[in-house]
Every structure is written in structure tokens, then in C-alpha cells.
Amino acid sequence: ALIGPNGAGKTTVFNLLTKFLTPTHGEILYRGRTITAMKANEIARLGLVRSFQISAVFGHMSVLENVRVALQQKLGNSFQFWTSERSLRELDEQVMQLLAEVDLQAFAQTLAIELPYGRKRALELATTLALDPVVLLLDEPTQGMGSEDVDMVVELVRRAAVDRTVLMVEHNLSVVSRLCDRITVLARGSVLAEGDYETVSADPQVREAYLGSEAAALQEAHA
Template structure:
């Protein structure tokens, strides 16, 4: 496959709520193997785009394509089966299960028992080897038998990445993966995303522009639901329209975005 082949694409993607247009004719093109960021001020429509891509919301109009095939009318579970899997802003793991148990639940679909919660937990033991490997991949091997509620916040987010990987995604959608983290946890998650993005495509919403500058091949900037600018970090960070959207009219320095991120 050619490097420049889009794996995920939208054409005129629009979402309106009772006359308010949250996403306005967005043409997004995510390249195979890229880490692509979707950034913008609060209320720019970033998470709404994620919800449209994964069909948690139906679009008002427009198309969504995966590897050139229209997937606009598919249901969320059908989108996930195609390999497009997302995380959420708020950690979505089971608090009173261990890290190992969380990953095993995500792996259950391989056994065809995703909803067979009445079966003995022993039937899931065959998944332990893969679950432990995924925990090791995200740096959580030492937390395998720790209840999630007892894990530090940054490690919970890493666990969410592990449960996402358990669904064997070709495209990972990460919604603010470093939100609420201190510098040490941010660095850990950046290193983790670098590792798990090898051989995959990642589309991420992220407010921390230092993270974006370290990770992303391409950046799409949204403002008021529409694409304001697009390019690599150097290009978008020096765009006066982007600086104005983030900082107001009194922000002439090209690095102002990163300083205030």
C-alpha cells in the first residue's frame, strides 16, 4: 500500500444540533501509519468529530470512508470490527477489577463470549498469556493483579490503551490521552503512544501541544467546528490564524502555543 493512501477520510462531515452546527463540512484525511492530531480551542468540535467517526453520533450530512469504503451508515460495533477503536476523555476501565481482568474482558470477543457474563471466570484463563503480554507492552506488568481503583491515574490511562489494543485496532482514536496528568505521566504516555503506534494509525485529540509536537506527523486545527489549518507542527504553530484562535490577537510569537499549552 502506498504511504500516502488515506486510511480514514471524511467528506463534508457535518453535525448540527437544533440549528447549532458543531461540525461544519470537515474534510479530514488521515494517512496510513501516521500519528495525526486534531486540535483546537475548547468547543471547536474535536470530540464531536470522534463521536461521528465511531458512530456514537449520526452525521447530519457528509461521508466517512475507511480505506476508500463508505462506512457512514455502520453501527458503532461494526466500526470497531473494522479496526477503528477509540478511547475516551474519562477513563473507561472497570474500577473494581484487576488490570489483568480488564484486559481479559476486552479480549473476550475472540472467544465469542463477549456477553456471556454468567460463565465461570476460569473459562477466560486461556486469555491470560495475551493479556499479560498487552500489559507488558504498556508498562503495566507489575500491576497485573492490582485493582484498577488502586492504580495511579496515569497508569489507569495506560490500562485503557491496553484494553484498546486488545481489540486489535488498525486505527486508534485517542481522546485526550494525557488529560489531567503531571509531567512524569505525560512523558510515560508519550513514550507509550510512540511504541503502540508502530504499524498502526493513530488519530488523537490532545490539548497539550508539547505532546503534539513530539508525536504527530500531521495536525488538523479546528475552530468553530471547521478546519482552520492543517500541516505539520511547525506549519500550524506559526499560522497567525491558529495563534489568534488559541491566544487572541495579541500573540505574535510562533512558539506561543506551546508556551501556553
């Protein structure tokens, strides 16, 4: 996980990794190769895929159709209304497998706009998994959620991390303590500390960077 106070540079790191920002100097390495000069779509094809902070789905398409579009993008096929029934059936079998991963099978024919907020985030995760990420970047996956939805998303992220790397930006320190085995703390664009949650939460520099109530939350999340 990447954590740190507001303005630390967490989302900027994601923007650099996925080329929403171009670095002015330095080098970005991914799995031993430089991706500094690559385009966003080239990086995604390498398996570095980002799920956005704000849920971005097609509201007036069904849950199944949303994931199908993402899957077609991965396969290199644009969305076609006249695709053969056999091709659609084969795609939809894969879609249902992805929906099963995020507990959305029962919502397959539901319009995305009708989903509760937590389920929309689950749908967003399914569309991201359809791109077959090697490294999954999650930007504030539990933002704006109640405790029940947070627990659901924590479990979904835990499942997603079984056979891939997950790097997340998350302000909910309880979520970080439950999910993350390695944490990097940023402050003013620099790395302040790295390690497991117990290590970074006890670091005096980290506690000073968070200050006041945030520092207390940092410690309480580990208690």
C-alpha cells in the first residue's frame, strides 16, 4: 500500500505509473524493464492496470454488459451489437466467471445505475480483472463506504491478491492494516518509511507526518 497525509504524492505515483503524467526526469521500471517512454495502452497490455478512485461504469448497461465490454477490450474486439450468438455465449461464460469472483452473479442483468454503491465498486473491480492484470492498482477502493461495504471490498481485494500483485492507495488505515503486508509511507513526494504495518505505525517520523487525530488513527488501526 501507499499511504501518507494529503498531498503526499500517492495519486501522483499512480498517474506516473499509468502515464496520466509524464515524468520530467528519472526512470520507471516494471518487472526489470523500463516503461518510462511507453504509452498508457502499452503499459496496460503489460499487465499494469488501474482501477479508478471514482467508480466508472456504464450506468445504463447491465452488469454483464459492462464486464463484457472490458473483456472484449482485452481480446482486441470492439463492442459490436451484431456479434454472433455463439461468440456472445462464449464471452458471457467468461463474464460470469469474473462476476463470480466479486459475488455479482445474481446482479448480472441489473443495470449498473441501479446497483448499491458498494456493488458498483465490485463491478468496477470485475471490469478491471477482465483486463487480466499482473499488477492491480487500486485508488481508494473503500472511499465513501459504510462498514458493511468496506468489509465486502476488503474480502474482494483479498481474493484478487491471491494470484496477482495489488498496490493500493487507501486512507482507511484499518483496511491497510488488514490487507497489506508491505506499506510505503509518502510525505511531500518522498518515501518516509517502508515495512509492515507494525513497523511503519510505530515510526516517529510517520507519526509526526500524520499529526494529531490521524496519528492516533494510525496507531489504533493496528491495535
